[in-house]
Structure formats: C-alpha cells, structure tokens
Amino acid sequence: MSQTPEKPDESNPQAHVPKAIVSRLSLYLRELQHLVRDGAETTSSTQLGKLLGFTDAQVRKDLAHFGQFGYPGIGYRCAELIEAIRKILNTNRSWRVGLVGVGNLGRALLGYRGFSQQGFEVVAAFDLRRELVGTRIEGIEVFHLDDLPRIAQQRDIRLGIIAVPAEAAQSVADRFVEAGVEGVLNFAPVTLSLPGSVRTVGVDLAIELEQLAFAVANLGKSR
Amino acid sequence: MSQTPEKPDESNPQAHVPKAIVSRLSLYLRELQHLVRDGAETTSSTQLGKLLGFTDAQVRKDLAHFGQFGYPGIGYRCAELIEAIRKILNTNRSWRVGLVGVGNLGRALLGYRGFSQQGFEVVAAFDLRRELVGTRIEGIEVFHLDDLPRIAQQRDIRLGIIAVPAEAAQSVADRFVEAGVEGVLNFAPVTLSLPGSVRTVGVDLAIELEQLAFAVANLGKSR
DNA sequence: TAGATTGTTAATCGATTAACAATC
DNA sequence: TAGATTGTTAATCGATTAACAATC
Numbered sequence: 488m489s490q491t492p493e494k495p496d497e498s499n500p501q502a503h504v505p506k507a508i509v510s511r512l513s514l515y516l517r518e519l520q521h522l523v524r525d526g527a528e529t530t531s532s533t534q535l536g537k538l539l540g541f542t543d544a545q546v547r548k549d550l551a552h553f554g555q556f557g558y559p560g561i562g563y564r565c566a567e568l569i570e571a572i573r574k575i576l577n578t579n580r581s582w583r584v585g586l587v588g589v590g591n592l593g594r595a596l597l598g599y600r601g602f603s604q605q606g607f608e609v610v611a612a613f614d615l616r617r618e619l620v621g622t623r624i625e626g627i628e629v630f631h632l633d634d635l636p637r638i639a640q641q642r643d644i645r646l647g648i649i650a651v652p653a654e655a656a657q658s659v660a661d662r663f664v665e666a667g668v669e670g671v672l673n674f675a676p677v678t679l680s681l682p683g684s685v686r687t688v689g690v691d692l693a694i695e696l697e698q699l700a701f702a703v704a705n706l707g708k709s710r
Numbered sequence: 711m712s713q714t715p716e717k718p719d720e721s722n723p724q725a726h727v728p729k730a731i732v733s734r735l736s737l738y739l740r741e742l743q744h745l746v747r748d749g750a751e752t753t754s755s756t757q758l759g760k761l762l763g764f765t766d767a768q769v770r771k772d773l774a775h776f777g778q779f780g781y782p783g784i785g786y787r788c789a790e791l792i793e794a795i796r797k798i799l800n801t802n803r804s805w806r807v808g809l810v811g812v813g814n815l816g817r818a819l820l821g822y823r824g825f826s827q828q829g830f831e832v833v834a835a836f837d838l839r840r841e842l843v844g845t846r847i848e849g850i851e852v853f854h855l856d857d858l859p860r861i862a863q864q865r866d867i868r869l870g871i872i873a874v875p876a877e878a879a880q881s882v883a884d885r886f887v888e889a890g891v892e893g894v895l896n897f898a899p900v901t902l903s904l905p906g907s908v909r910t911v912g913v914d915l916a917i918e919l920e921q922l923a924f925a926v927a928n929l930g931k932s933r
Numbered sequence: 934t935a936g937a938t939t940g941t942t943a944a945t946c947g948a949t950t951a952a953c954a955a956t957c
Numbered sequence: 958t959a960g961a962t963t964g965t966t967a968a969t970c971g972a973t974t975a976a977c978a979a980t981c
Contacts, residue, residue, distance in 0.1 A: 513917040688918050780964075
C-alpha cells in the first residue's frame with residue numbers, strides 16, 4: 488500500500504478541521520459582512536487581523552486551510568470570501584430549527600433577528616404549559632412538547648434549541664434525539680449526555696460572566 | 711542575576727493561566743455543584759473527566775496548575791474543590807453588574823436566576839426609552855442611559871452587560887468604559903474596540919448556531 | 934516598475950496525553 | 958495489604974508565528 492503523505496488535503500478540504508479555526512471562521516464572516524455593509528470591495532489578512540485582534544499570519548493560515556481564496560497583491564474579495572465561508576460552515580443553505588422552552592429566554596430567542604440573517608429559521612416552539620400551546624410568539628407557533636416528534640418530522644427540523652430550566656434540560660434533549668434532531672444548542676447550565684450521532688453546543692450565561700470576572704481580576708497578569 | 715527556573719509557580723499560582731484551562735475550570739465547578747447537590751462527598755479526576763468528556767489526565771493537570779487540591783488514593787473533596795475554584799475564578803465574592811438594553815434579551819437576562827447563584831448581582835438596568843425609565847423589571851430598577859456614570863459609581867458596578875442592537879453596542883461600550891466599568895459581556899454581534907484596561911467577552915447567538923451547524927454537517931469527518 | 938499581499942514552509946510555542954512513583 | 962488515585966515528568970501532538978518566494 489503506497490501511503491499518500493498527509494498534506495492539508497486538497498481533494499477534501501473539510502477533512503479534520505481544528506475547532507479553533509471554525510470558531511474564527513464565524514468571526515471572519517461577521518467582520519466581512521460589516522465590511523461589505525460599509526462598502527468595502529476587498530480586504531486583507533492584515534485588516535481582518537487588526538479588526539479581530541489576530542495576527543495576519545493566522546488569518547491567512549486559517550483561510551488557506553480550506554483552499555486558495557485570496558489574490559496576491561490584492562487581498563480577498565469580500566463578497567467572494569463570504570460565500571466561501573458560508574459554504575464551509577454550511578450556512579449557505581437554511582437550517583430549520585425548533586425551540587423548547589417559551590420562558591423569558593425562549594421568547595427573546597424567538598424574537599432574535601440575527602438567526603434568520605445567518606441562515607437559521609425557527610419554525611416551531613414547544614412548551615409544557617397548556618396556556619401557551621396554540622398561541623404565536625413573535626409569529627412562531629407554540630406546540631405542546633408532546634407534539635415535538637410529529638412537528639419535527641413535518642417541518643424538517645434538524646437543529647434544536649433548549650431554553651428550559653436546568654432540571655428539564657436532559658429530558659428535553661432526549662426528546663429532541665427521539666425526534667431525529669441532529670444538533671442541539673443548549674442554554675441550560677448542565678452538561679447533556681447525548682448519543683455520538685448528535686452534536687451539541689452549550690451556552691452557559693453564568694459561565695460567560697465567570698470568564699469575564701477572571702479576566703478582569705487577572706488583568707495585568709495576563710498581559 | 712541567578713535566574714529562578716520556571717516552575718508552574720507555587721508562590722503566585724495565578725501567573726499566566728492558559729485561557730483553555732480557565733474555561734474548563736468553570737465546567738468543573740458546575741459539575742462539582744451538581745455532584746454536591748446529589749450528595750457526593752468526594753469525586754475523582756476520572757469521574758469529572760467522564761462527566762465532561764475530558765481525559766482524567768487533563769483534569770488533574772488543569773487543577774494541579776493552581777496547587778495541590780487532591781488526596782492520592784481518595785480523590786478530591788467536592789466542597790473543598792468548589793471553594794478553591796471559586797477563589798481562583800474570583801467568584802467567591804460577589805460582583806456587581808449593570809445591564810444596558812431592556813429589550814427581549816435584556817429582560818430575559820434580568821430574570822436569570824443563574825447569575826446570582828454564581829456570585830453576580832445585577833444591581834441596575836439602563837435604556838434610552840423614557841417609558842421604561844423608573845420602572846422595575848424583575849425587581850431591578852431601570853434608569854436612563856445618561857445616568858449610567860452616576861449609578862455605576864453609587865452602586866459600585868464593576869461589570870457591564872450589553873444587550874442592545876448591533877448598531878448601538880460600540881457606543882454603549884464606550885459609555886461603560888467612561889463609567890469606569892472593568893469588564894463587558896457583549897451580546898451584540900459586533901467586535902467591540904475597547905481600551906486594554908477593559909476586558910470583554912462576547913456571546914454571539916447566531917455564531918453558536920453556526921458552530922453547531924458546522925459540527926452537524928461534518929459529523930463523521932470529525933470522529 | 935515598486936508596493937502590496939498572498940500561500941506555504943520551517944521554527945517556535947503551547948497544550949494534551951501517557952506513564953508511573955508516591956500516597957492514602 | 959491491595960486498590961485507588963493523586964501530582965508530575967517526559968513524550969506526543971497540535972497550533973501559532975515568522976519569514977519569504979511567488980504573484981498581481
């Protein structure tokens with residue numbers, strides 16, 4: 488067996504992408520969108536780096552991981568790079584999302600315009616409270632949680648958002664899995680245990696404040 | 711000059727803490743609190759690792775970075791380790807927080823019980839809309855944004871939360887800085903430009919969904 | 934052309950894992 | 958004692974930075 492030497496992989500650029508790169512990709516995308524809104528045609532690794540606090544070398548390396556998007560001597564064409572990144576992130580097509588937990592946070596998320604702008608469509612909400620079922624919040628229908636499997640299938644829901652109290656989060660996660668959802672965004676302050684076939688991203692608001700408190704208290708020590 | 715060899719630093723354990731460790735520290739803390747609530751007296755690096763999907767070696771290494779908290783043959787005493795981590799994160803004392811932007815998301819954050827449980831006290835809210843000024847939301851007084859400097863000083867506010875639309879975020883950040891706030895938690899989808907003396911943590915809800923979408927679409931490629 | 938900027942290689946730096954003596 | 962588990966060292970692995978030829 489002649490073993491092909493491991494190059495960053497041209498034929499299949501997506502193979503094995505470091506998580507750190509993916510998270511920066513989202514930031515590049517956001518800056519590029521701002522640049523376009525401000526009328527910029529092109530940008531450079533130096534400019535993107537300055538805006539985000541990264542080195543220019545890192546920006547180039549990150550992007551080069553997926554192919555050649557730039558023009559030597561010119562930089563990157565914003566519109567082109569936006570399309571390329573959206574394709575990498577798979578947000579060039581829209582994702583259908585279901586949300587469970589129509590409390591304060593759930594309502595806020597249902598009203599968040601940023602989701603649809605980036606290719607996410609919340610197509611149904613769910614709750615246990617009968618008085619909410621059948622209402623519309625921010626234009627989105629609220630169903631009983633028991634209807635999750637049916638509606639998820641009908642509406643082709645692939646991602647789930649959990650906005651319920653900590654105690655209920657795991658059981659909601661299990662319901663999402665049963666309903667065939669492929670990924671879960673969890674706002675409850677618990678670690679979910681899910682089958683390996685389902686991806687999860689957690690956002691813990693208190694933890695974000697903790698990280699900030701640490702950074703503040705250790706200012707100076709860090710730089 | 712006899713140069714002391716660089717050890718992980720016993721005298722000043724906080725010197726130069728990798729960001730990755732700090733973020734896991736918050737996760738350890740959360741699991742430990744769950745374990746205590748479930749009646750556990752002690753835990754081990756193996757158990758913590760399993761709960762969070764890390765290796766036992768990593769758990770031990772992370773904790774050892776700050777000193778010796780464990781007991782060979784026994785593990786870690788939960789209550790003790792919780793205290794140690796809270797001390798490291800500086801959440802063993804309470805932080806006073808101000809929030810700007812009493813929209814959907816702002817209201818949800820004002821009502822979030824998780825903050826106070828982890829040592830954060832939201833002591834005032836601010837908005838531009840006159841009809842909100844003077845009201846209380848979730849028990850928290852709403853002031854006009856122009857009162858930020860005065861109230862921030864009066865109430866000893868050290869951290870700020872930005873929950874306003876993207877267009878307003880930078881100007882709110884500037885106001886926080888003027889008011890003497892030391893750290894900012896930013897929910898607007900923009901990169902803030904702040905003086906080096908002020909720390910910032912950003913939470914972009916759409917980016918979290920993007921990361922999830924990428925992970926889902928690349929399932930299999932990643933493991 | 935001169936200046937700007939890319940993609941890429943090599944060097945550096947940092948983080949994770951495995952292994953094990955020491956400890957209870 | 959035997960079994961469990963730590964803290965720590967050394968080995969591995971991965972990510973960042975610096976430098977520069979190639980390109981426009």
